[in-house]
Amino acid sequence: MNTKTILLVEDNPSDIELTKRALANANIANKLVVAEDGQEALDYLFGTGHYAGRDAAPLLAVVLLDLKLPKVDGLDILRRIRANERTKRLPVVILTSSQEEQDIAAGYDLGANSYIQKPVDFLKFAEAIKTLGLYWLVLNELPHLRNNS
Numbered sequence: 263m264n265t266k267t268i269l270l271v272e273d274n275p276s277d278i279e280l281t282k283r284a285l286a287n288a289n290i291a292n293k294l295v296v297a298e299d300g301q302e303a304l305d306y307l308f309g310t311g312h313y314a315g316r317d318a319a320p321l322l323a324v325v326l327l328d329l330k331l332p333k334v335d336g337l338d339i340l341r342r343i344r345a346n347e348r349t350k351r352l353p354v355v356i357l358t359s360s361q362e363e364q365d366i367a368a369g370y371d372l373g374a375n376s377y378i379q380k381p382v383d384f385l386k387f388a389e390a391i392k393t394l395g396l397y398w399l400v401l402n403e404l405p406h407l408r409n410n411s
Contacts, residue, residue: 266292266293266322266323266324266399267292267293267294267295267322267323268285268292268293268294268295268322268323268324268325268326268399269295269297269303269306269307269322269324269325269326270294270295270296270297270326271296271297271300271303271325271326271327271328271331271336271339272296272297272298272326272328272331272357273298273299273328273330273331273332274328277328277380278296278298280384280387281294281326281391282294283384283388284384284387284388284390284391284392285391285395287388287392288388288391288392288395288396290391290392290395290399292323292395292399295322298332299331299332299333299334300331300332300333300334300335300336300338300339301333301334302333303325303327303331303334303339304334304339304342307322307325307342307343307349308346308349318348321348321349321352321404322352323353323398323399323404324352324353324354324355324394324398324399325343325352325353325354325355326355326357326394327339327340327354327355327356327357327358327374328356328357328358329356329358329360329365329369330358330359330360336356336358337365337368337369337372340354340356340369340372340373340374341372343373344372344373350373351404353375353398353402353404354373354374354375355374355375355376355377355378355394355398356369356374356376356377356378357378357380357394358377358378358379358380359379359380360379361379378390378394
């Protein structure tokens, strides 16, 4: 059985905790991996650095990607995901506080599947996470997870 893992790329400890709480409140029990900077996210995705030796073959269900990150920014991460044959179809949802039109355009130009501005209010944030979980973990069909029997 494939476990649908979520990769949360977020450097703000408060936003990490809010996301965990929102997932729990929505009864989303999928494994959550947190990368607190851009390099850690790339290492996890490609089995390098601290994650060297990790079996990077099972792809994630979705990446929740902040844009403003230490070491490697979110747009660079997205660029690397789309440039790699193994990860190019991986669903990436930009989940950020940025409302900048240039960030929204760049995210979509680089192949983001969705761009969501983080709501400031917890209840609205929790509802956004619940909706994300329902769509990306339950409704969405991924080519690498389909049963080809």
